[in-house]
Amino acid sequence: MIKLVPYTDEHSIYLKQWVKNFSPAQLMEWGGPSFHYPLTDRQLTNYITASYEVPQKVHIFTVFSQTTDSPIGHISLGKLNLQHQSARIGKVLLAPEARKNGYTPLLLKKILSYAFNTLQLHKVSLGVFDTNIRARHIYEKFGFNQEGYFRDHVNVDNAYWGMYEMSILEHEWRAMSLNHE
Numbered sequence: 001m002i003k004l005v006p007y008t009d010e011h012s013i014y015l016k017q018w019v020k021n022f023s024p025a026q027l028m029e030w031g032g033p034s035f036h037y038p039l040t041d042r043q044l045t046n047y048i049t050a051s052y053e054v055p056q057k058v059h060i061f062t063v064f065s066q067t068t069d070s071p072i073g074h075i076s077l078g079k080l081n082l083q084h085q086s087a088r089i090g091k092v093l094l095a096p097e098a099r100k101n102g103y104t105p106l107l108l109k110k111i112l113s114y115a116f117n118t119l120q121l122h123k124v125s126l127g128v129f130d131t132n133i134r135a136r137h138i139y140e141k142f143g144f145n146q147e148g149y150f151r152d153h154v155n156v157d158n159a160y161w162g163m164y165e166m167s168i169l170e171h172e173w174r175a176m177s178l179n180h181e
Helices: 009-019 024-034 041-052 103-118 133-141 170-180
Strands: 002-006 059-065 071-081 086-094 123-129 145-156 159-169
Touching (some): 002 071, 009 024, 009 041, 009 071, 024 086, 024 145, 041 059, 059 086, 059 103, 071 103, 103 123, 103 133, 103 170, 123 145, 159 170
Parallel strands (some): 086 123
Antiparallel strands (some): 059 071, 071 086, 123 159, 145 159
16 A cells, blocks of 8 residues: 655655656656756755645655655646635656556546545646646546547657546545445
8 A cells, every 4th residue: 555645845755766767758757847857856845835825736746655665756746726626637757667557547536636635625636748648547537527628739859749638526426436446
């Protein structure tokens, strides 16, 4: 199993280690347009500073293995809007050694449980680039629905990437969560 631990400055060392060999395209795929290559301490400081705003608009987590108590990933729940009861999943990253070990469904289950049970949200959305076919299939399998497609959304290495906008509503997640127990 896994646990979500609020991200702190001390966790930046893990993120930097996990992305140190990323290409500009890989950094875009993980961090979207909010980070630019190469990832710097200043970017990470600005990122965590946003989580200190009042009211809090982003919740940032380091993912720990409960078995080994070691960090294995990262995820954020941003654009939190309590009036409209919505938020957006972003910056989903697993450590290289944790990839392809079945953690993604556990991570999605944890963050959606936090969003719908703890924050009592109605809707959680995310964006996934059309180049990331594997992630899109995982999100669809987990109950996310495509809401739209942004053509030529970002330019990476002189190639345009489109982005699928996806979301899941609380009642859809509750129906799906019975299948993910």
